[in-house]
Amino acid sequence: MSSVLERLSTAVIAGDAENSVKLVHRALDKGMDPKDILDNGLVPGMDEVGIRFRRGDMFVPEVLMSADTMSAGLDILRPLLAAAGTQLIGTVVLGTVKGDLHDIGKNLVGMMAEGAGFEVIDIGFNVPPERFIDAIKEHQPNIIGMSAMLTTTMRAMGHTIRAIEEAGLRDKVKIIVGGAPVDAEFATRITADGYGSNAPSAVELCKSLASAS
Amino acid sequence: MNYTPLLSPNEAARLHAASLAVLSKTGVKVDHPEARDLLLSAGAHQDSEGRILIPAHLVADALEKARHSAGHIQIYTRDGEPAILLEAGRTYFGPGSDALEIRDLHTGEIRPAVLTDVAANVTVADAVGFDFMMTMALPPDDHVYPHVYAQLIQHTARPAVVTAADFDDMRQTYRIAEIVAGGQQELRAKPTLVAYVEPISPLHFDDEGMAKLLFMAENGYPSLFAAGANCGATAPVTMAGAVSQANAEFLGGLVVATLKNEHARMVSGANSSSMDMRTSGVCYGSPEWGRAVAIYAGMGAFYGLPSWGFAGGSDAEEPNAQAGMEAYESILLALQSHSTLVHDMGYLKRGYLYDPRMLVLTGLMVKRARKLLAPLDLSSAALAADVIDDVARVHAGVDNYPSHEHTFEHFRSALWMPPAYWERGQELDASLPELLTDAVEDILATHTPTPLAADKIAAIDQYLHSL
Ligand code: B12
Numbered sequence: 001m002s003s004v005l006e007r008l009s010t011a012v013i014a015g016d017a018e019n020s021v022k023l024v025h026r027a028l029d030k031g032m033d034p035k036d037i038l039d040n041g042l043v044p045g046m047d048e049v050g051i052r053f054r055r056g057d058m059f060v061p062e063v064l065m066s067a068d069t070m071s072a073g074l075d076i077l078r079p080l081l082a083a084a085g086t087q088l089i090g091t092v093v094l095g096t097v098k099g100d101l102h103d104i105g106k107n108l109v110g111m112m113a114e115g116a117g118f119e120v121i122d123i124g125f126n127v128p129p130e131r132f133i134d135a136i137k138e139h140q141p142n143i144i145g146m147s148a149m150l151t152t153t154m155r156a157m158g159h160t161i162r163a164i165e166e167a168g169l170r171d172k173v174k175i176i177v178g179g180a181p182v183d184a185e186f187a188t189r190i191t192a193d194g195y196g197s198n199a200p201s202a203v204e205l206c207k208s209l210a211s212a213s
Numbered sequence: 214m215n216y217t218p219l220l221s222p223n224e225a226a227r228l229h230a231a232s233l234a235v236l237s238k239t240g241v242k243v244d245h246p247e248a249r250d251l252l253l254s255a256g257a258h259q260d261s262e263g264r265i266l267i268p269a270h271l272v273a274d275a276l277e278k279a280r281h282s283a284g285h286i287q288i289y290t291r292d293g294e295p296a297i298l299l300e301a302g303r304t305y306f307g308p309g310s311d312a313l314e315i316r317d318l319h320t321g322e323i324r325p326a327v328l329t330d331v332a333a334n335v336t337v338a339d340a341v342g343f344d345f346m347m348t349m350a351l352p353p354d355d356h357v358y359p360h361v362y363a364q365l366i367q368h369t370a371r372p373a374v375v376t377a378a379d380f381d382d383m384r385q386t387y388r389i390a391e392i393v394a395g396g397q398q399e400l401r402a403k404p405t406l407v408a409y410v411e412p413i414s415p416l417h418f419d420d421e422g423m424a425k426l427l428f429m430a431e432n433g434y435p436s437l438f439a440a441g442a443n444c445g446a447t448a449p450v451t452m453a454g455a456v457s458q459a460n461a462e463f464l465g466g467l468v469v470a471t472l473k474n475e476h477a478r479m480v481s482g483a484n485s486s487s488m489d490m491r492t493s494g495v496c497y498g499s500p501e502w503g504r505a506v507a508i509y510a511g512m513g514a515f516y517g518l519p520s521w522g523f524a525g526g527s528d529a530e531e532p533n534a535q536a537g538m539e540a541y542e543s544i545l546l547a548l549q550s551h552s553t554l555v556h557d558m559g560y561l562k563r564g565y566l567y568d569p570r571m572l573v574l575t576g577l578m579v580k581r582a583r584k585l586l587a588p589l590d591l592s593s594a595a596l597a598a599d600v601i602d603d604v605a606r607v608h609a610g611v612d613n614y615p616s617h618e619h620t621f622e623h624f625r626s627a628l629w630m631p632p633a634y635w636e637r638g639q640e641l642d643a644s645l646p647e648l649l650t651d652a653v654e655d656i657l658a659t660h661t662p663t664p665l666a667a668d669k670i671a672a673i674d675q676y677l678h679s680l
Contacts, residue, residue, distance in 0.1 A: 059491060061445070151353035152353065152355060198493060199493065
């Protein structure tokens with residue numbers, strides 16, 4: 001019989017939330033350290049999901065199910081980790097910018113970021129700069145993620161960054177951008193800290209920015 | 214296996230029933246005060262979450278009104294001639310809107326769209342002979358929609374379907390159409406454009422969309438209320454689920470519009486395709502896309518209303534074999550199912566890229582498909598019994614068909630006549646994409662769309678400056 005942690009990884013890969021919750025409880029009952037359960041049970045499962053997705057062996061709905069499974073396990077661990085003073089990976093505020101009603105891409109990024117262990121605050125679509133600023137004040141995220149799907153709204157990302165600067169909050173957060181018309185060059189031009197072309201790359205970006213901060 | 218890609222009346226009735234159930238059980242989210250009031254005072258209910266549940270009898274009333282006033286919608290050319298009659302059973306083709314990128318045929322590179330691309334693409338699409346126009350390119354500027362439409366209307370007399378990000382853009386676009394028509398009354402009497410208005414799937418009627426829809430209804434301007442209900446993305450992954458949701462969204466919009474004005478004129482249908490489960494891109498070329506156009510056409514026929522369609526696009530980035538397969542597949546389905554207003558001819562890369570060569574290629578596809586699916590001519594001239602007799606008996610010294618007068622008279626109408634560069638065993642100087650480049654350059658060098666009167670151009674310029 002493989003170890004509880006290995007079975008937990010397998011449950012994440014299979015997107016079996018029910019089993020993953022049971023296995024997290026089982027591991028805790030055995031006296032395992034919450035941080036150990038996260039790092040050696042849930043996270044390796046999600047890492048394998050990422051590898052399989054990039055290889056083309058897993059598909060978006062399966063990855064999302066795995067992400068949900070990871071979150072279900074994490075929900076149990078979160079309070080224990082917090083009590084032990086363990087820092088979670090970080091908080092991400094996500095929104096589609098002003099004037100833009102497309103939100104599927106942003107939602108996918110959010111679900112996958114949650115699966116990677118981030119706390120995700122989704123502030124919706126057609127979000128004006130002030131609401132991004134309010135969300136920074138309220139949630140103190142490490143990362144702000146903005147999505148735009150229209151060539152005509154992508155510049156609202158630049159405006160939002162300016163507004164965050166003017167509110168004196170720019171050094172409090174890393175800002176990442178994405179959406180079909182956006183590219184890395186545009187991201188640099190508007191002084192964002194990063195660009196992701198799809199949900200998995202957005203999550204990689206969040207991880208690297210969160211660990212750097 | 215028995216393939217029936219087209220929708221039977223019985224299947225349409227089941228989808229309709231499913232849509233009615235969605236509207237009465239899940240209802241729609243409407244924030245716009247006037248639209249809410251219209252629905253609630255007509256007998257819709259608000260549930261505890263504030264959603265508006267629309268009962269079946271309101272839909273039946275709306276369909277009844279729509280069939281009276283919107284069963285036949287005549288759209289005119291910019292110059293006031295009847296151009297397209299929107300009614301179930303007729304099919305018209307046109308390009309798509311708003312592509313971000315253009316394949317620049319001078320450099321061969323893909324680059325961001327600029328305003329002059331609209332003029333060039335419209336010129337090509339006009340020469341190709343599409344029945345209606347869309348803008349095909351959208352430069353990345355704020356409030357660019359009226360500017361884009363101003364380009365369109367100066368480069369074609371054909372009718373248009375217009376998009377806009379928000380109500381103001383849409384209103385300004387219509388202002389230009391009114392200027393060209395000679396006033397609001399004139400445009401109402403002879404509309405030259407159809408508004409692309411949409412809900413946000415699932416079942417959200419946002420304020421901008423409602424403002425657009427109410428404006429169109431009030432003025433009797435023909436309009437769509439076409440959701441982007443894509444399988445597995447904004448709608449259930451199963452086709453029946455996606456269609457029943459999107460059709461519910463259309464019906465909900467029809468209720469709002471006909472409550473505002475019982476003579477509101479609307480085109481039924483929506484856009485549905487699949488989300489690619491590897492890349493998460495929404496496909497404009499998958500078999501689900503082609504299938505959906507046939508289903509919405511079937512729903513339109515069931516309602517006795519014109520239907521919105523989409524075809525002639527591809528997820529490929531170049532006019533290659535994949536593009537040929539995907540574009541032609543959907544064109545055939547659109548035509549065979551009698552979809553009414555079929556857009557997206559020539560879209561590449563999931564609607565993000567225009568390559569003008571695809572306009573020429575899909576123009577050929579449409580002509581070919583019309584030929585392929587034309588009803589069989591069984592007239593005596595076509596049965597040609599006398600001709601057979603002539604040749605078999607060597608009457609008047611004619612012992613072969615190629616030299617028979619009947620062939621001479623009928624070959625142009627009897628056969629699909631491709632352009633000289635279509636490969637049929639002859640030596641060609643270049644590959645098809647290169648030959649298509651040449652065809653595009655030729656059009657741009659020689660085709661002059663019917664010009665717009667100078668005073669109208671001046672009036673448009675003046676209006677755009679005032680914005
Ligand atoms: C569905 C759809 C709609 C729906 C949206 C419903 C919804 N709930 O989102 C509706 C019908 C409302 C809609 C409306 C409009 N749309 Co629209 N729409 C689409 C469509 C078909 C799919 C978009 C989609 O969901 N893709 C799937 C998601 C998963 O992909 P994604 O968003 O790119 O996200 C991925 C990445 O970009 C990245 N990502 C996304 N966000 C972020 C954020 C961060 C921080 C990071 C790191 C990464 C990241 O990761 C995601 C997952 O992999 C596209 C065409 C297409 N084939 O893509 C047109 C399209 C985007 N729409 C377009 C247009 C023009 C419009 C309209 C103006 C009118 C019209 N023609 O329909 C209105 C505008 C309304 C408005 N003000 O926003 C154009 C845009 C053209 C342009 N030049 O900008 C397109 C390309 C279609 C076209 N060619 O006309 N649309």
